[in-house]
Amino acid sequence: MQTGLDINGGEELTERQMDVLNAVLRLLVEEGDRLTMTAVARRASCSKETLYKWFGDRDGLLTATVQWQASKVRVAPVDRARLDMASLTASLERFASDWLHVISSDTSIALNRVAIAHAGEEKRNLGAIVLENGRLAMGRRLKPVLLAGREAGLLAFGDDEQAFRTFFGLVARDVQIRLLLGDRVKPTDAEIGRDAAEATRQFLALYGAQTGAATAGL
Amino acid sequence: MQTGLDINGGEELTERQMDVLNAVLRLLVEEGDRLTMTAVARRASCSKETLYKWFGDRDGLLTATVQWQASKVRVAPVDRARLDMASLTASLERFASDWLHVISSDTSIALNRVAIAHAGEEKRNLGAIVLENGRLAMGRRLKPVLLAGREAGLLAFGDDEQAFRTFFGLVARDVQIRLLLGDRVKPTDAEIGRDAAEATRQFLALYGAQTGAATAGL
C-alpha cells in the first residue's frame, strides 16, 4: 500500500521500469486512452501484479509515463553574454523549430490528448504536468533570452510574459489544436524550418527595438 | 436498426430532442466524457430506450450533440463594399473578440475535450466536426474580409491562408491549449477586449499595406 507511490519529482526509475513506460508510450500513440493494463503487461512482457506494485494503479502508470516523457525535454540554456541580432535570431528560430517539432510528434499528440481527456476530472494531475513541462517550461526557457535581448537593446517590450505569448502564438498558430483534433497537417522538416524563420521574422518586426517599439504595448 | 442514424448535415430535431442534447451538453461540461447513458436519461427525464431509438448509440448521441452545438455558431458575413481602415480594424477586433469568447466558454472547452479524446480512434468524426465548425469555419469567415482588405489597398499579403493563420496565432496565443489542459486562465471580458485589440494591432503592423509589406512573405 505504501510502495510505488513516490511518483513526484525526479524519482529514479530502473531500466526495466523505463522499458515499461516506453511500452505505455507506444500503446498511447497507437490506441490513445483506451489502453488496458492487460495490454501494457503483454506489450512490456511483465505481469500486471508488477505494474500495480510499481505504479499503484492505472492513473499512477499514466502519470509516471507523462512525467517521465516530460523530463526528457530539458534543453540547455543560452549564454546571456555576447548577444547580437544574429545570435538572437538564431536562438529564436531554434526555439520555434524545436517547439514545432515537439508539438508535431506522435508522442506529444498522444500525451496531450490523454492529458486533456483527464483534465476535467478531480485527478487533474496529467494536465498540470503536461502544461508545466510544455508551455510553461518553454516560457521559462525563452524569457531569459528575451530579457537578454532587451538588455542588449535589440528588443523592446514591457512585459516579458506578453512578449513570450505573442511569440508562442506566431510559432504555434493553429498547428497544435488541428493535430489534436485529428487533422492531417503534420508539417515536414522543411516547412517547420520555414515557419520557424517566418515566425521569428514577424516577432522581430513587432518587438525589434527599431521597428516595432510602437506596437510593443508600451 | 434504420431509424435515428440520419445524423448528417442539417437534420431536423424536435424540441424534445434538443432538450435532450442540452442535457448532454450540461453533463459534458460537468463530468466530461465520463457521462453515462443513465445519467443523460435521468437528467433529460427520458428513457434510455428513447435515447437509443433517436440517436442509435452513445457515439451517435455525442455526435449529434457536437453537431447541434456547432450549428449554432453561424455568424453574419461582412459586406465587402465600403471598406476603410476603421471598419477593417473593427471587423478584425470583432472576430478576435468573438473567437476568444468562444474558446473560453465552458461548452467549447468540454466539446473540444471530448472531440480530442476521441480523435485518436477510428470513429474520428467528433474531431472533424469540431475542426470543421471551429477553426475552419473561422477561416472561411475571415478570409473574405482579408481579401477585401487587400483589394482596398489596406492589407498586403501573398497567401490568405497564411495571413489568416498568423491572425489566428496572434489572437489565440496559448489560451486554448492552457484551458484544455485545465489551467485556470479564463479571461474576463475586459481582458478579451484588450487582447483582441492588441492582436489586431499586431496583425495590422505585420500585414498593413504601408507598414508591414516587407514582412508579409512576398
Add this chain to the structure above:
DNA sequence: ACCGAACCGTAACGTACGGTACGGTTCCTG
C-alpha cells in the same frame, strides 16, 4: 370508448476492464 404509437421508468443482461491472488520460474545470497 378504443387502439396503437410514442414514451417513461426500471430491471436485467453481457461484457470489458481495473484490480487481486496464486502458482511457477529465475536469480541472488549465504
Add this chain to the structure above:
DNA sequence: CAGGAACCGTACCGTACGTTACGGTTCGGT
C-alpha cells in the same frame, strides 16, 4: 544447495456501464 525476493503468466473477482427488454402511462386519431 537452501531460502527468499522479484517477477512472469494467468486465472479470477467485482463492478460499472452500454445496451436491451418490458410493463405501465399518456395522447392523438377514429
